[in-house]
Amino acid sequence: MQxxxxxxxxxxxxxxxxxxxxxxxxLVAALLSPAMPRxxxxxxxxxxxxxxxxxxxxxxxxxxxxxxxxxxxxxxxxADLPGLAAALAEDREGQRLRSVFFVLSExxxxxxxxxxxxxxxxxxxxxxxEVEAPGDEETGPTGFLHRPGEPFAIAFKPALLSGSKTWQxxxxxxxxxxxxxxxxxxxxxxxxxxHLRSSVIRETTLIHLHGxxxxxxxxxxxxxxxxxxxxxLTDAILSELAVINPDxxxxxxxxxxxxxxxxxxxxxxxxFALGMGIALMAGSGRAGFEIxxxxxxxxxxxxxxxxxxxxxxxxxxxxVSLAPVILAARRR
Numbered sequence: 001m002q003x004x005x006x007x008x009x010x011x012x013x014x015x016x017x018x019x020x021x022x023x024x025x026x027l028v029a030a031l032l033s034p035a036m037p038r039x040x041x042x043x044x045x046x047x048x049x050x051x052x053x054x055x056x057x058x059x060x061x062x063x064x065x066x067x068x069x070x071x072x073x074x075x076x077x078x079a080d081l082p083g084l085a086a087a088l089a090e091d092r093e094g095q096r097l098r099s100v101f102f103v104l105s106e107x108x109x110x111x112x113x114x115x116x117x118x119x120x121x122x123x124x125x126x127x128x129x130e131v132e133a134p135g136d137e138e139t140g141p142t143g144f145l146h147r148p149g150e151p152f153a154i155a156f157k158p159a160l161l162s163g164s165k166t167w168q169x170x171x172x173x174x175x176x177x178x179x180x181x182x183x184x185x186x187x188x189x190x191x192x193x194x195h196l197r198s199s200v201i202r203e204t205t206l207i208h209l210h211g212x213x214x215x216x217x218x219x220x221x222x223x224x225x226x227x228x229x230x231x232x233l234t235d236a237i238l239s240e241l242a243v244i245n246p247d248x249x250x251x252x253x254x255x256x257x258x259x260x261x262x263x264x265x266x267x268x269x270x271x272f273a274l275g276m277g278i279a280l281m282a283g284s285g286r287a288g289f290e291i292x293x294x295x296x297x298x299x300x301x302x303x304x305x306x307x308x309x310x311x312x313x314x315x316x317x318x319x320v321s322l323a324p325v326i327l328a329a330r331r332r
Contacts, residue, residue: 004079005103006121008087013055013099016117055101059094066091071100083120144239144324145232152236156229159218167215169236172244174206178213183240185209189250189320191234193222194262202227204234231327238323246321262309270302 009016056074057063064070068085084100091097101117112119146152152169167176174181183206190205203216217230241248273295280291 003105003107003122003124005105005109005119006081006084006123007101007103007117007119008084008097009055009099009101009117010096011098011116013057013101016055016099016101055099057099058097064100066094066097075102079123079125081121081123087118087120144235144242144327146236146239148239148243152233154229154233154236156217156226156233158216158226160220167233169233169240172240174213174237176213176215181206181208181213183237184244186241186244186248189238189241189248191250191252200227202230204230204237206237235324235327238320238327242320242323246319248320249317250320250323251317260309260311263306263311266302266305266307266309268302270299270306273298273302 056071058066064074066088068081068088071084071088072079072081087097108122109119146169149171153166155164155166157164165177167174169175172183174183185208186206187209188207190203190207192201192203192205194201199218199220200222201216201218202222203214206213206215215230215233217226219227221227238250277292277295277299280295
């Protein structure tokens, strides 16, 4: 079972996302991607893992409006939402509410409203069972787009300047540019995402008995065709792994040597920004506003990257049977 918070907001989706963060993290939220580190929120719980927070614009042309059934259809689970239904019924004229959000959490909120954002429902759902997706009479809904056992093939460019590469999934076998991999030998999975200025880097890492099988994609947006290709391939792989071992751990972040490398990059970035700031102040006694903002951004980025990838911190994880909710949020 997974705890989910549902809420309404009187401000836009973009501002709702920022408002959800604690006040003392507002600058961090402005400078860093929402998918970066875990940050304490206004409502008491840790920032959700990647894909564990989503928001819908009620006034968008293709939005759900104030129809609670239309909103439920967009959520990656099925549940009654009496609090949300009551809030929307009170706002039929669209005078107050602007967006609706959901958060995956592990505890109850310490407060229900900050004046703009209000939590209407706190429920426990079985995401592995209640997410409608391809299945059959024996297995029922799996939550994945891919039907386990069916052949799957896709081609996409791992990087902007690279050629198209092809991957295939046939039962327990995954074949790609790196060669074949028997999925029954996979012991862990890592899903990571990093934002570097205008670039987005996503990677699916399959840890197996003889090493690591990495599939990555670099782009300028998470909505591009190549990123969608990686998402569909990841969905197909995880759907097969869920049949092989439903309890296989899926980690949200970098693992092993990559985690240590990102930890070191964070330290070096923070030290560089701090050193440059001290040097500028010692040399001229002042620095331009633009330089100060850049150095503060680098310092915060390095500090948060260091904290997120600290080797002694446990990487957030969930069983592969619950992975559909993360993949569904990534596709939005």
